[in-house]
Amino acid sequence: MEEFINSVESNRKFYKSKLNIVLIVAASILGAGLICLLIGIIFSNFYLVLIFFIALIVAAITYGAGYSLYNKKYLNTFKKDLETKAIEANYGKDYFYDPNKGIDFDSIYESRCVNKPDEYFSKKYFSSSRDGLFFVSSNYELNFIHYTTDSDGNTKKTVNHYNGRFVKFDFPRNLNTFLSIIEKYSKDEMIKDPRIGDKIEFEFMEFNDKFTVKCNDQLKANYIITPQVQCNLVDFDKAFKSDLIVCFIDKSAYVFMHEYIEKMPLGIYKEFNKKVFDSYANEFIIPLLLIDALDLNNDKFINTNLK
Amino acid sequence: MDLLLIVVIVVVVLLIVIVVGVIAWYISTSNTFKVMKVKVEEASSGIDVALTKRYDLLTKSLAATKGYAKHEAETLEKVVNLRSGSKIENLSMKDKNILTSQIEEANRGLNILVEQYPNLKADATFVELQRQTADCEEQLQAARRIYNSNVSTFNQKRNVFPSSFVAKRIGFTEDLDFFEAEETKKQDVKFDF
Numbered sequence: 221m222e223e224f225i226n227s228v229e230s231n232r233k234f235y236k237s238k239l240n241i242v243l244i245v246a247a248s249i250l251g252a253g254l255i256c257l258l259i260g261i262i263f264s265n266f267y268l269v270l271i272f273f274i275a276l277i278v279a280a281i282t283y284g285a286g287y288s289l290y291n292k293k294y295l296n297t298f299k300k301d302l303e304t305k306a307i308e309a310n311y312g313k314d315y316f317y318d319p320n321k322g323i324d325f326d327s328i329y330e331s332r333c334v335n336k337p338d339e340y341f342s343k344k345y346f347s348s349s350r351d352g353l354f355f356v357s358s359n360y361e362l363n364f365i366h367y368t369t370d371s372d373g374n375t376k377k378t379v380n381h382y383n384g385r386f387v388k389f390d391f392p393r394n395l396n397t398f399l400s401i402i403e404k405y406s407k408d409e410m411i412k413d414p415r416i417g418d419k420i421e422f423e424f425m426e427f428n429d430k431f432t433v434k435c436n437d438q439l440k441a442n443y444i445i446t447p448q449v450q451c452n453l454v455d456f457d458k459a460f461k462s463d464l465i466v467c468f469i470d471k472s473a474y475v476f477m478h479e480y481i482e483k484m485p486l487g488i489y490k491e492f493n494k495k496v497f498d499s500y501a502n503e504f505i506i507p508l509l510l511i512d513a514l515d516l517n518n519d520k521f522i523n524t525n526l527k
Numbered sequence: 528m529d530l531l532l533i534v535v536i537v538v539v540v541l542l543i544v545i546v547v548g549v550i551a552w553y554i555s556t557s558n559t560f561k562v563m564k565v566k567v568e569e570a571s572s573g574i575d576v577a578l579t580k581r582y583d584l585l586t587k588s589l590a591a592t593k594g595y596a597k598h599e600a601e602t603l604e605k606v607v608n609l610r611s612g613s614k615i616e617n618l619s620m621k622d623k624n625i626l627t628s629q630i631e632e633a634n635r636g637l638n639i640l641v642e643q644y645p646n647l648k649a650d651a652t653f654v655e656l657q658r659q660t661a662d663c664e665e666q667l668q669a670a671r672r673i674y675n676s677n678v679s680t681f682n683q684k685r686n687v688f689p690s691s692f693v694a695k696r697i698g699f700t701e702d703l704d705f706f707e708a709e710e711t712k713k714q715d716v717k718f719d720f
Binding site: 421423438439440442443446447519520523525526527 | 573655658659661662665666668669670672673676
Protein backbone atom coordinates (compact mmCIF):
# COMPACT_ATOMS: atom_id res chain seq x y z
CA MET A 221 0.00 0.00 0.00
CA GLU A 222 2.80 2.38 0.94
CA GLU A 223 4.47 1.67 -2.39
CA PHE A 224 1.25 2.50 -4.24
CA ILE A 225 0.75 5.74 -2.28
CA ASN A 226 4.37 6.78 -2.97
CA SER A 227 3.98 5.99 -6.67
CA VAL A 228 0.79 8.09 -6.89
CA GLU A 229 2.44 10.92 -4.99
CA SER A 230 5.50 10.93 -7.27
CA ASN A 231 3.13 10.90 -10.27
CA ARG A 232 1.28 13.88 -8.82
CA LYS A 233 4.57 15.76 -8.33
CA PHE A 234 5.57 15.01 -11.94
CA TYR A 235 2.33 16.46 -13.35
CA LYS A 236 2.44 19.33 -10.89
CA SER A 237 5.93 20.28 -12.17
CA LYS A 238 4.55 20.24 -15.73
CA LEU A 239 1.66 22.39 -14.61
CA ASN A 240 4.13 24.77 -12.96
CA ILE A 241 5.75 25.32 -16.39
CA VAL A 242 2.30 26.23 -17.78
CA LEU A 243 1.82 28.51 -14.78
CA ILE A 244 5.13 30.29 -15.53
CA VAL A 245 4.11 30.71 -19.19
CA ALA A 246 0.70 32.10 -18.16
CA ALA A 247 2.34 34.41 -15.59
CA SER A 248 4.80 35.66 -18.26
CA ILE A 249 1.91 36.47 -20.62
CA LEU A 250 0.14 38.25 -17.80
CA GLY A 251 3.35 40.12 -16.85
CA ALA A 252 3.83 41.29 -20.45
CA GLY A 253 0.20 42.39 -20.46
CA LEU A 254 0.72 44.38 -17.25
CA ILE A 255 3.73 46.16 -18.74
CA CYS A 256 1.55 47.03 -21.77
CA LEU A 257 -1.14 48.30 -19.40
CA LEU A 258 1.32 50.58 -17.57
CA ILE A 259 2.77 51.99 -20.81
CA GLY A 260 -0.75 52.35 -22.22
CA ILE A 261 -1.85 54.36 -19.16
CA ILE A 262 1.28 56.58 -19.22
CA PHE A 263 1.04 57.33 -22.97
CA SER A 264 -2.80 57.13 -23.07
CA ASN A 265 -2.62 54.40 -25.72
CA PHE A 266 -5.89 52.47 -26.05
CA TYR A 267 -4.35 49.55 -28.01
CA LEU A 268 -1.80 48.80 -25.31
CA VAL A 269 -4.58 48.70 -22.69
CA LEU A 270 -6.53 46.36 -24.98
CA ILE A 271 -3.45 44.13 -25.29
CA PHE A 272 -3.45 43.82 -21.47
CA PHE A 273 -7.00 42.52 -21.47
CA ILE A 274 -6.22 40.09 -24.28
CA ALA A 275 -3.12 38.92 -22.38
CA LEU A 276 -5.24 38.46 -19.26
CA ILE A 277 -7.70 36.24 -21.13
CA VAL A 278 -4.94 34.26 -22.88
CA ALA A 279 -3.12 33.71 -19.55
CA ALA A 280 -6.33 32.48 -17.88
CA ILE A 281 -7.15 30.13 -20.78
CA THR A 282 -3.58 28.80 -20.88
CA TYR A 283 -3.54 28.03 -17.17
CA GLY A 284 -7.10 26.63 -17.18
CA ALA A 285 -6.36 24.33 -20.12
CA GLY A 286 -3.06 23.24 -18.56
CA TYR A 287 -4.68 22.53 -15.19
CA SER A 288 -7.50 20.57 -16.78
CA LEU A 289 -5.12 18.54 -18.98
CA TYR A 290 -2.60 17.60 -16.29
CA ASN A 291 -5.16 17.06 -13.56
CA LYS A 292 -7.05 14.68 -15.84
CA LYS A 293 -3.83 12.89 -16.83
CA TYR A 294 -2.87 12.59 -13.15
CA LEU A 295 -6.25 11.15 -12.15
CA ASN A 296 -6.47 8.80 -15.15
CA THR A 297 -3.11 7.24 -14.44
CA PHE A 298 -4.15 5.79 -11.10
CA LYS A 299 -7.89 6.19 -10.57
CA LYS A 300 -8.69 2.64 -11.66
CA ASP A 301 -5.89 1.24 -9.49
CA LEU A 302 -7.02 3.42 -6.61
CA GLU A 303 -10.60 2.19 -6.88
CA THR A 304 -9.45 -1.41 -7.06
CA LYS A 305 -7.20 -0.98 -4.04
CA ALA A 306 -9.90 0.91 -2.10
CA ILE A 307 -12.41 -1.87 -2.75
CA GLU A 308 -10.01 -4.73 -2.09
CA ALA A 309 -8.96 -3.14 1.20
CA ASN A 310 -12.53 -3.72 2.42
CA TYR A 311 -13.90 -6.64 0.42
CA GLY A 312 -10.95 -8.74 -0.68
CA LYS A 313 -11.46 -10.30 -4.11
CA ASP A 314 -15.17 -10.98 -3.65
CA TYR A 315 -16.68 -8.09 -5.62
CA PHE A 316 -17.71 -6.80 -9.02
CA TYR A 317 -17.15 -3.18 -9.93
CA ASP A 318 -17.81 -1.40 -13.20
CA PRO A 319 -17.87 2.42 -13.12
CA ASN A 320 -19.61 2.56 -16.49
CA LYS A 321 -22.33 0.05 -15.72
CA GLY A 322 -25.48 0.84 -13.75
CA ILE A 323 -28.22 -0.98 -11.93
CA ASP A 324 -31.45 -1.75 -13.80
CA PHE A 325 -34.42 0.40 -12.85
CA ASP A 326 -36.58 -2.61 -11.94
CA SER A 327 -34.36 -3.24 -8.89
CA ILE A 328 -34.99 0.32 -7.75
CA TYR A 329 -38.68 0.36 -8.62
CA GLU A 330 -39.47 -2.84 -6.73
CA SER A 331 -38.76 -0.93 -3.51
CA ARG A 332 -42.19 0.73 -4.08
CA CYS A 333 -40.72 3.95 -2.71
CA VAL A 334 -39.94 5.77 -5.97
CA ASN A 335 -42.03 7.04 -8.84
CA LYS A 336 -41.29 6.02 -12.41
CA PRO A 337 -39.15 8.72 -14.04
CA ASP A 338 -39.13 9.81 -17.69
CA GLU A 339 -35.40 9.19 -17.92
CA TYR A 340 -33.16 7.01 -15.83
CA PHE A 341 -29.35 6.82 -15.71
CA SER A 342 -27.13 4.80 -13.46
CA LYS A 343 -23.40 4.19 -13.10
CA LYS A 344 -20.75 2.91 -10.72
CA TYR A 345 -22.21 -0.57 -10.31
CA PHE A 346 -20.73 -2.35 -7.35
CA SER A 347 -21.70 -5.68 -5.88
CA SER A 348 -20.26 -7.88 -3.17
CA SER A 349 -21.31 -9.92 -0.17
CA ARG A 350 -20.68 -9.85 3.54
CA ASP A 351 -21.77 -12.19 6.35
CA GLY A 352 -24.24 -14.04 4.12
CA LEU A 353 -25.71 -10.83 2.70
CA PHE A 354 -25.46 -10.03 -0.98
CA PHE A 355 -25.65 -6.41 -2.04
CA VAL A 356 -25.60 -4.30 -5.17
CA SER A 357 -24.97 -0.58 -5.19
CA SER A 358 -24.91 2.16 -7.79
CA ASN A 359 -25.44 5.85 -8.32
CA TYR A 360 -28.73 6.90 -9.87
CA GLU A 361 -30.13 9.86 -11.71
CA LEU A 362 -33.86 10.11 -12.22
CA ASN A 363 -35.22 12.78 -14.54
CA PHE A 364 -38.82 13.92 -14.52
CA ILE A 365 -39.77 15.93 -17.60
CA HIS A 366 -42.61 18.45 -17.55
CA TYR A 367 -44.06 20.45 -20.43
CA THR A 368 -45.91 23.70 -19.77
CA THR A 369 -47.64 25.90 -22.31
CA ASP A 370 -47.95 29.62 -21.72
CA SER A 371 -50.78 31.93 -22.84
CA ASP A 372 -49.01 32.57 -26.19
CA GLY A 373 -49.02 28.87 -26.95
CA ASN A 374 -45.26 28.40 -26.42
CA THR A 375 -44.32 25.05 -24.89
CA LYS A 376 -41.56 25.00 -22.32
CA LYS A 377 -39.71 21.85 -21.21
CA THR A 378 -38.56 21.52 -17.61
CA VAL A 379 -36.43 18.64 -16.34
CA ASN A 380 -36.14 17.89 -12.63
CA HIS A 381 -33.03 15.84 -11.79
CA TYR A 382 -32.71 13.66 -8.71
CA ASN A 383 -29.40 11.99 -7.84
CA GLY A 384 -28.17 9.76 -5.13
CA ARG A 385 -26.75 6.41 -4.12
CA PHE A 386 -28.79 3.22 -4.06
CA VAL A 387 -27.96 -0.02 -2.24
CA LYS A 388 -30.00 -3.20 -2.30
CA PHE A 389 -29.33 -5.99 0.18
CA ASP A 390 -30.60 -9.55 -0.21
CA PHE A 391 -30.67 -11.69 2.90
CA PRO A 392 -31.54 -15.38 3.24
CA ARG A 393 -34.44 -15.15 5.70
CA ASN A 394 -37.87 -14.13 4.49
CA LEU A 395 -39.34 -11.62 6.93
CA ASN A 396 -42.74 -11.69 5.19
CA THR A 397 -43.29 -8.04 5.82
CA PHE A 398 -43.27 -4.59 4.27
CA LEU A 399 -41.62 -1.79 6.20
CA SER A 400 -40.68 1.66 4.97
CA ILE A 401 -38.54 4.27 6.74
CA ILE A 402 -38.70 7.59 4.93
CA GLU A 403 -36.95 10.72 6.09
CA LYS A 404 -39.52 13.42 6.79
CA TYR A 405 -39.70 16.46 4.55
CA SER A 406 -38.37 14.45 1.58
CA LYS A 407 -40.98 15.88 -0.73
CA ASP A 408 -39.25 15.40 -4.09
CA GLU A 409 -41.46 14.02 -6.81
CA MET A 410 -39.12 11.07 -7.06
CA ILE A 411 -40.19 9.75 -3.66
CA LYS A 412 -43.42 7.82 -3.44
CA ASP A 413 -45.31 7.16 -0.25
CA PRO A 414 -45.84 3.38 -0.44
CA ARG A 415 -49.17 3.73 1.42
CA ILE A 416 -48.80 0.29 2.94
CA GLY A 417 -49.33 -0.38 6.63
CA ASP A 418 -49.85 1.94 9.56
CA LYS A 419 -47.62 4.70 10.79
CA ILE A 420 -45.57 3.50 13.74
CA GLU A 421 -43.90 5.56 16.45
CA PHE A 422 -40.88 4.43 18.45
CA GLU A 423 -39.25 5.26 21.79
CA PHE A 424 -36.47 7.46 20.43
CA MET A 425 -37.95 10.92 19.87
CA GLU A 426 -35.15 12.13 17.59
CA PHE A 427 -35.81 9.14 15.35
CA ASN A 428 -39.55 9.88 15.27
CA ASP A 429 -38.82 13.52 14.45
CA LYS A 430 -36.60 12.54 11.55
CA PHE A 431 -38.31 9.52 10.01
CA THR A 432 -41.77 8.28 9.15
CA VAL A 433 -42.11 4.52 9.55
CA LYS A 434 -44.93 2.50 8.06
CA CYS A 435 -45.32 -1.23 8.43
CA ASN A 436 -48.02 -3.84 7.99
CA ASP A 437 -46.97 -5.54 11.25
CA GLN A 438 -46.18 -3.50 14.36
CA LEU A 439 -44.40 -6.39 16.05
CA LYS A 440 -42.14 -6.95 13.04
CA ALA A 441 -41.41 -3.21 12.87
CA ASN A 442 -40.25 -3.24 16.50
CA TYR A 443 -38.36 -6.47 15.87
CA ILE A 444 -36.43 -4.92 12.96
CA ILE A 445 -36.10 -1.36 14.25
CA THR A 446 -34.62 -1.92 17.68
CA PRO A 447 -33.64 1.08 19.84
CA GLN A 448 -30.04 0.53 18.69
CA VAL A 449 -31.08 0.66 15.01
CA GLN A 450 -33.01 3.88 15.71
CA CYS A 451 -29.87 5.50 17.15
CA ASN A 452 -27.73 4.13 14.32
CA LEU A 453 -30.00 5.56 11.63
CA VAL A 454 -30.05 8.98 13.26
CA ASP A 455 -26.23 8.93 13.47
CA PHE A 456 -25.89 7.67 9.90
CA ASP A 457 -28.15 10.44 8.68
CA LYS A 458 -26.03 13.03 10.49
CA ALA A 459 -22.81 11.61 9.05
CA PHE A 460 -24.03 11.62 5.44
CA LYS A 461 -25.83 14.70 4.23
CA SER A 462 -28.60 12.97 2.32
CA ASP A 463 -32.26 12.06 2.63
CA LEU A 464 -32.44 8.48 3.79
CA ILE A 465 -35.10 6.08 2.54
CA VAL A 466 -35.07 2.45 3.66
CA CYS A 467 -37.54 -0.26 2.64
CA PHE A 468 -37.69 -3.83 3.85
CA ILE A 469 -39.68 -6.15 1.63
CA ASP A 470 -39.60 -9.86 2.49
CA LYS A 471 -36.01 -10.91 1.73
CA SER A 472 -34.58 -7.56 0.66
CA ALA A 473 -33.68 -4.18 2.03
CA TYR A 474 -33.56 -1.16 -0.29
CA VAL A 475 -31.67 1.94 0.74
CA PHE A 476 -31.70 5.30 -1.04
CA MET A 477 -29.24 7.97 0.00
CA HIS A 478 -31.13 10.64 -1.84
CA GLU A 479 -29.21 13.77 -2.93
CA TYR A 480 -26.02 12.17 -1.67
CA ILE A 481 -22.96 13.94 -3.10
CA GLU A 482 -19.81 11.92 -3.53
CA LYS A 483 -16.60 13.31 -2.17
CA MET A 484 -13.70 13.46 -4.59
CA PRO A 485 -10.79 14.52 -2.42
CA LEU A 486 -8.23 14.15 -5.20
CA GLY A 487 -6.47 16.90 -7.13
CA ILE A 488 -3.09 17.80 -8.52
CA TYR A 489 -2.46 20.33 -5.74
CA LYS A 490 -3.54 18.01 -2.94
CA GLU A 491 -0.86 15.81 -1.44
CA PHE A 492 -1.75 12.15 -1.83
CA ASN A 493 -1.26 10.24 1.40
CA LYS A 494 -2.86 7.50 3.51
CA LYS A 495 -5.50 9.92 4.83
CA VAL A 496 -6.62 10.89 1.33
CA PHE A 497 -6.65 7.23 0.31
CA ASP A 498 -8.82 6.34 3.31
CA SER A 499 -11.18 9.19 2.57
CA TYR A 500 -11.59 7.92 -1.00
CA ALA A 501 -11.98 4.32 0.18
CA ASN A 502 -14.80 5.45 2.47
CA GLU A 503 -16.98 5.89 -0.60
CA PHE A 504 -16.94 2.13 -0.99
CA ILE A 505 -17.70 1.22 2.60
CA ILE A 506 -21.19 2.73 2.57
CA PRO A 507 -22.79 -0.74 2.19
CA LEU A 508 -20.79 -1.97 5.19
CA LEU A 509 -21.82 1.04 7.25
CA LEU A 510 -25.43 0.36 6.32
CA ILE A 511 -25.09 -3.28 7.35
CA ASP A 512 -23.93 -2.09 10.76
CA ALA A 513 -26.53 0.66 11.04
CA LEU A 514 -29.44 -1.60 10.12
CA ASP A 515 -27.95 -4.58 11.96
CA LEU A 516 -28.37 -6.64 8.79
CA ASN A 517 -25.75 -9.20 9.82
CA ASN A 518 -27.94 -10.14 12.77
CA ASP A 519 -29.26 -13.70 12.83
CA LYS A 520 -32.81 -12.43 12.29
CA PHE A 521 -31.93 -11.65 8.67
CA ILE A 522 -29.60 -14.55 8.02
CA ASN A 523 -30.67 -17.64 9.93
CA THR A 524 -33.35 -19.38 7.86
CA ASN A 525 -34.03 -21.86 10.68
CA LEU A 526 -35.64 -19.16 12.80
CA LYS A 527 -39.41 -19.14 12.99
CA MET B 528 -89.67 39.29 18.75
CA ASP B 529 -89.36 39.85 22.40
CA LEU B 530 -85.74 40.34 23.49
CA LEU B 531 -86.22 38.03 26.47
CA LEU B 532 -87.46 35.25 24.17
CA ILE B 533 -84.39 35.65 21.95
CA VAL B 534 -82.10 35.41 25.00
CA VAL B 535 -83.94 32.30 26.21
CA ILE B 536 -83.67 30.66 22.78
CA VAL B 537 -79.92 31.46 22.56
CA VAL B 538 -79.33 30.10 26.08
CA VAL B 539 -81.34 26.94 25.35
CA VAL B 540 -79.50 26.37 22.05
CA LEU B 541 -76.17 26.94 23.78
CA LEU B 542 -77.13 24.50 26.54
CA ILE B 543 -78.18 21.90 23.97
CA VAL B 544 -74.88 22.38 22.10
CA ILE B 545 -72.91 22.06 25.33
CA VAL B 546 -74.82 18.95 26.47
CA VAL B 547 -74.51 17.29 23.03
CA GLY B 548 -70.81 18.24 22.98
CA VAL B 549 -70.21 16.75 26.43
CA ILE B 550 -72.07 13.54 25.51
CA ALA B 551 -70.12 13.26 22.23
CA TRP B 552 -66.84 13.85 24.10
CA TYR B 553 -67.80 11.26 26.75
CA ILE B 554 -68.62 8.64 24.12
CA SER B 555 -65.49 9.45 22.12
CA THR B 556 -63.23 9.31 25.22
CA SER B 557 -64.91 6.13 26.37
CA ASN B 558 -64.35 4.55 22.95
CA THR B 559 -60.74 5.72 22.95
CA PHE B 560 -60.19 3.93 26.27
CA LYS B 561 -61.78 0.76 24.93
CA VAL B 562 -59.65 0.87 21.76
CA MET B 563 -56.53 1.45 23.86
CA LYS B 564 -57.44 -1.48 26.10
CA VAL B 565 -57.85 -3.70 23.05
CA LYS B 566 -54.43 -2.54 21.80
CA VAL B 567 -52.90 -3.37 25.19
CA GLU B 568 -54.50 -6.82 25.09
CA GLU B 569 -53.22 -7.40 21.56
CA ALA B 570 -49.74 -6.37 22.65
CA SER B 571 -50.09 -8.63 25.67
CA SER B 572 -50.89 -11.57 23.40
CA GLY B 573 -47.68 -10.74 21.50
CA ILE B 574 -45.82 -11.13 24.79
CA ASP B 575 -47.62 -14.43 25.45
CA VAL B 576 -46.55 -15.86 22.09
CA ALA B 577 -42.93 -14.79 22.55
CA LEU B 578 -42.85 -15.92 26.18
CA THR B 579 -44.34 -19.33 25.35
CA LYS B 580 -41.74 -19.75 22.62
CA ARG B 581 -39.00 -18.62 24.98
CA TYR B 582 -40.17 -21.13 27.61
CA ASP B 583 -40.30 -23.97 25.06
CA LEU B 584 -36.82 -23.14 23.82
CA LEU B 585 -35.48 -23.15 27.36
CA THR B 586 -37.09 -26.55 27.97
CA LYS B 587 -35.51 -27.89 24.78
CA SER B 588 -32.13 -26.38 25.68
CA LEU B 589 -32.27 -27.99 29.12
CA ALA B 590 -33.22 -31.32 27.53
CA ALA B 591 -30.24 -31.03 25.19
CA THR B 592 -28.03 -30.25 28.20
CA LYS B 593 -29.10 -33.37 30.10
CA GLY B 594 -26.88 -35.52 27.87
CA TYR B 595 -23.86 -33.69 29.27
CA ALA B 596 -24.87 -32.54 32.74
CA LYS B 597 -28.04 -34.27 33.96
CA HIS B 598 -27.94 -33.11 37.57
CA GLU B 599 -27.23 -29.46 36.73
CA ALA B 600 -29.96 -29.40 34.06
CA GLU B 601 -32.48 -30.73 36.53
CA THR B 602 -31.44 -28.07 39.05
CA LEU B 603 -32.03 -25.41 36.43
CA GLU B 604 -35.40 -26.91 35.54
CA LYS B 605 -36.49 -26.32 39.10
CA VAL B 606 -35.61 -22.64 38.79
CA VAL B 607 -38.38 -22.19 36.22
CA ASN B 608 -41.47 -22.84 38.18
CA LEU B 609 -44.32 -22.55 35.71
CA ARG B 610 -47.47 -23.52 37.53
CA SER B 611 -48.48 -26.95 36.31
CA GLY B 612 -51.51 -26.89 34.10
CA SER B 613 -51.63 -23.11 33.73
CA LYS B 614 -51.00 -21.59 30.33
CA ILE B 615 -48.86 -18.48 29.92
CA GLU B 616 -51.76 -16.48 28.49
CA ASN B 617 -53.72 -17.12 31.68
CA LEU B 618 -51.02 -15.65 33.91
CA SER B 619 -51.26 -12.11 35.24
CA MET B 620 -48.70 -9.58 34.05
CA LYS B 621 -47.02 -9.81 37.45
CA ASP B 622 -46.70 -13.60 37.09
CA LYS B 623 -45.40 -13.17 33.55
CA ASN B 624 -42.73 -10.84 34.93
CA ILE B 625 -41.77 -13.47 37.51
CA LEU B 626 -41.68 -16.20 34.84
CA THR B 627 -39.46 -14.04 32.61
CA SER B 628 -37.09 -13.50 35.52
CA GLN B 629 -36.99 -17.24 36.16
CA ILE B 630 -36.31 -18.00 32.51
CA GLU B 631 -33.54 -15.40 32.47
CA GLU B 632 -32.06 -16.86 35.63
CA ALA B 633 -32.13 -20.41 34.21
CA ASN B 634 -30.61 -19.13 30.99
CA ARG B 635 -27.75 -17.54 32.88
CA GLY B 636 -27.19 -20.84 34.64
CA LEU B 637 -27.20 -22.53 31.24
CA ASN B 638 -24.53 -20.14 30.02
CA ILE B 639 -22.37 -21.02 33.01
CA LEU B 640 -22.83 -24.72 32.17
CA VAL B 641 -21.77 -24.09 28.59
CA GLU B 642 -18.49 -22.70 29.85
CA GLN B 643 -17.98 -25.78 32.03
CA TYR B 644 -18.78 -28.32 29.30
CA PRO B 645 -16.93 -27.51 26.05
CA ASN B 646 -18.65 -30.45 24.29
CA LEU B 647 -22.01 -28.84 24.98
CA LYS B 648 -20.73 -25.63 23.42
CA ALA B 649 -19.87 -27.56 20.27
CA ASP B 650 -23.16 -29.49 20.11
CA ALA B 651 -24.88 -28.41 16.85
CA THR B 652 -28.42 -28.85 18.23
CA PHE B 653 -27.58 -26.84 21.32
CA VAL B 654 -25.90 -24.10 19.32
CA GLU B 655 -28.95 -23.79 17.05
CA LEU B 656 -31.22 -23.67 20.11
CA GLN B 657 -29.09 -20.88 21.55
CA ARG B 658 -29.38 -18.91 18.30
CA GLN B 659 -33.14 -19.38 18.33
CA THR B 660 -33.20 -18.30 21.97
CA ALA B 661 -31.34 -15.09 21.11
CA ASP B 662 -33.83 -14.36 18.34
CA CYS B 663 -36.76 -15.19 20.58
CA GLU B 664 -35.36 -12.79 23.14
CA GLU B 665 -35.42 -10.07 20.48
CA GLN B 666 -39.04 -10.90 19.64
CA LEU B 667 -39.87 -10.73 23.33
CA GLN B 668 -38.16 -7.36 23.61
CA ALA B 669 -40.14 -6.07 20.61
CA ALA B 670 -43.42 -7.29 22.14
CA ARG B 671 -42.41 -5.82 25.50
CA ARG B 672 -41.69 -2.42 23.92
CA ILE B 673 -45.05 -2.32 22.15
CA TYR B 674 -46.93 -3.43 25.27
CA ASN B 675 -45.19 -0.96 27.57
CA SER B 676 -45.70 1.87 25.09
CA ASN B 677 -49.43 1.10 24.90
CA VAL B 678 -49.71 0.76 28.68
CA SER B 679 -47.90 4.06 29.17
CA THR B 680 -50.31 5.85 26.79
CA PHE B 681 -53.30 4.23 28.51
CA ASN B 682 -52.12 5.08 32.02
CA GLN B 683 -51.32 8.67 31.08
CA LYS B 684 -54.76 9.20 29.65
CA ARG B 685 -56.40 7.45 32.57
CA ASN B 686 -54.70 9.76 35.06
CA VAL B 687 -55.18 13.06 33.30
CA PHE B 688 -58.28 15.16 33.95
CA PRO B 689 -60.93 15.25 32.42
CA SER B 690 -60.42 11.85 30.75
CA SER B 691 -59.73 10.36 34.23
CA PHE B 692 -63.40 11.09 35.02
CA VAL B 693 -64.58 8.95 32.07
CA ALA B 694 -62.06 6.21 32.93
CA LYS B 695 -63.50 5.86 36.43
CA ARG B 696 -67.08 5.84 35.14
CA ILE B 697 -66.40 2.98 32.70
CA GLY B 698 -64.50 0.89 35.20
CA PHE B 699 -60.84 1.63 34.48
CA THR B 700 -60.00 2.42 38.07
CA GLU B 701 -56.42 1.13 38.19
CA ASP B 702 -53.28 1.64 36.16
CA LEU B 703 -52.21 -1.30 34.02
CA ASP B 704 -49.04 -3.15 34.96
CA PHE B 705 -45.94 -2.70 32.85
CA PHE B 706 -43.99 -5.67 31.61
CA GLU B 707 -40.80 -4.69 33.43
CA ALA B 708 -37.18 -5.51 32.71
CA GLU B 709 -36.30 -8.31 35.07
CA GLU B 710 -34.88 -7.33 38.42
CA THR B 711 -32.53 -10.28 38.36
CA LYS B 712 -30.70 -8.70 35.46
CA LYS B 713 -29.35 -6.17 37.89
CA GLN B 714 -28.07 -8.84 40.28
CA ASP B 715 -25.24 -11.32 40.20
CA VAL B 716 -26.70 -14.80 40.07
CA LYS B 717 -24.91 -17.66 41.81
CA PHE B 718 -25.59 -21.30 41.08
CA ASP B 719 -24.43 -24.14 43.30
CA PHE B 720 -24.70 -27.25 41.18
